[in-house]
Amino acid sequence: MAEPVLQLRGVTKDYGEEVVTRVLFGVDLTLRPGEFAALVGPSGSGKSTLLNLIGLLDRPTEGQVLIQGQDTSKLDDDGLARMRARSLGFIFQFHHLLGAFTAVENVMMPLLADQGYPTPEMRERALALLRAVGLGERAESPPSKLSGGQQQRVAIARALVTSPRLVLADEPTGNLDTGTSVQVFELLRRFNVEQGTSFLIVTHDPRLAERCDRIIEIVDGRIRRDEPVAH
Structure with a gap:
């Protein structure tokens, strides 16, 4: 069986020093290559904290986060940044595009952050992804000239460029209308497949x-349900 892309082993997260608040309680989770999973739960349940730990934006108080079999607790901050840049993609509810740059330049950003300077291959990769999300003709447009759904598609291309x-x-469809939400979801599904x-x-x-x-x-910081969806 293929090695998991993600494993959480007994992950606990506390905040505070004098008054300690435990947000996650010994979470175990495995994601395998090609899985398409939803993480749900009420506000304050620990979803964002869990995502920050998986995204290597924060470290657990106890337990291990393994990305493609590598125990990230063994990495320093530079090592975490490299793994984040090369193994993980991020899509947010608010797309965080940089207004001073064009769509294609925004898509190139993760590659620039990793390599430090632009190359023709980098630009072609970004253009190919913009074409794949249906925005090839808007590559030179700044975010301000794009609709909310188009901006989110640029953000998806940026997440996939590495x-x-x-x-x-x-919450990748959280601030989109229903029709655009369906289009964005189907786009994620297509890349998954x-x-x-x-x-x-x-x-x-x-x-x-x-x-x-x-x-x-x-x-409340614990996985209550983890099951396949019957289609």
């Missing part, structure tokens, strides 16, 4: 969650 094994999507990219999607939308292959529900 060919990550795992994409973390935090065609590229074998694993996705973990945080969502409050039960309809979207039910269209994933697996639902992981977290309540």
Whole structure:
């Protein structure tokens, strides 16, 4: 069986020093290549904290986070940044595009951050992804000239430009209308099927969650439910 893209082993997260608040309680979780999973739960349940740990933006208080078999607790901050850049993609509810740059330049950003300077190959990779999300003709447009749905498609292209094994999507359709939400979801699904990219999607939308292959529900810092979706 293929090595998991993600393993959490007994992950606990505390905040505070004098008054300690435990947000996650010994979470175990495995995601395999090509999985398309939804992470659901009420506000304050620990979803964002869990996503920050998986995204290597924070470290657990106890336990291990393994990305493609590598124990990230052994990495220093530079090592975490390199792994984040090369193995993970991020899509947020608010796309965080840089207004001073064109769509294609925004898509190139993760490659620039990793390599330090632009190359023709980098630009061609970004253009190919913009074409794949239906925005090839808007490559030179700044974000201000794009609709919300178009900006989110640019953000998806940016998340995929490094060919990550795992994409973390935090409410990726949260501020889009229903029709655009469906288009964005179908785009994520297409990359999942065609590229074998694993996705973990945080969502409050039960309809979207039910269209994933697996639902992981977290309540009060513990995984309460983890089961496949019957299609």
